[in-house]
Amino acid sequence: MKSGTPICRRDASIPFRLLPNPGSWAIPSPEALFLVLTEENYQKYYHVTPEGADFIQNIYLLACWGIKPNPGYKISISQIAQHDREVIIRIKLIEPEPLKFYPQVITRPLMVAEVAKAALSPRGLLTFIFVAEKGLELARLETNVSA
Secondary structure, X not given: OOOOOOOOOOOEEOOOEEOOOHHHHOOOOOOOXXXXXXXXXXXXXXXXXXXXXXXXXXXXXEEEOOOEOOOOOEEEEEEEEEEOXXXXXXXXXXXXXXXXXXXXXXXXXXXXXEEEHHHOOOOEEEXXXXXXXXXXXXXXXXXXXXX
């Protein structure tokens, strides 16, 4: 994960929907991975369109924490907000509860959010900034979001 300057500000909230079964969106990566998936770029990561995806109407924000040793590690997208040409995606990283027993199973904590293109204003070349809850920047990506 990339470290950066803490991001702390209030912006216009963007409505989004967390996909209930993001497993079909998994990308094999041992490291943390943050992506903005559009109709122009999703084929770099997938041979077929992920189940239920509508790239004409939506973009998809993928957050994966990489390989973890047990299912106590979880990831969630808690808020998406836009300020001019920057879109801030707040990520919640949940670690295992202390003293709780977890099976030793390799997992890849993953969450995907669906955002309607119409909810983004302005559109065009946007900077998407994935930020941990405590304000630490995890990734910064420039992506073109067409109308």
